[in-house]
Amino acid sequence: DGGITQSPKYLFRKEGQNVTLSCEQNLNHDAMYWYRQDPGQGLRLIYYSQIVNDFQKGDIAEGYSVSREKKESFPLTVTSAQKNPTAFYLCASSIDRLEAYTFGSGTRLTVV
């Protein structure tokens, strides 16, 4: 079955470290997205990519970086410049920019 897989489910980071969250999809979707969700809040867009080798900043890109070298993969790096990285991170994909998003099951990042 096709789907979108995020790993790991839980991730702990020490202050000052960079960490990379994985997002892989086998849906043959062109577009991929990263969102951040804080407790009791909605979804805020970090980065998005509508095609391989191209990506755009979302509303809260500072302290994050991404790459899109393959259609199937859109990893997110949370850098030490992100001052408050503890959150639930969601990856999504869509067949094109008009269609509904399919979400992964999320990665919960905690700074220790």
Next chain:
Amino acid sequence: GQQLNQSPQSMFIQEGEDVSMNCTSSSIFNTWLWYKQDPGEGPVLLIALYKAGELTSNGRLTAQFGITRKDSFLNISASIPSDVGIYFCAGQRGSGTYKYIFGTGTRLKVLA
């Protein structure tokens, strides 16, 4: 970044009751989506709406695309305990960056 206004923010209802929630925007949208998010998981698409005035059902769920194209409504009939979760709306203008804008969410709790 812009987020859509959803109301109510949260609601407690008795099992068997009907539920209504809505999503409003100051902008016109071409597409409305409704998602449900279970605790610790990613949102799952419930209903997609593509035309003003459209009324679409998915089991006990019914959603409507407002005729002004600035709002959408979701109704759940005869609620059951597994309806608990956060319900998000999302809208897209169909122009510009084509990104979906997400609502702030309605948190539903069902009392057995």
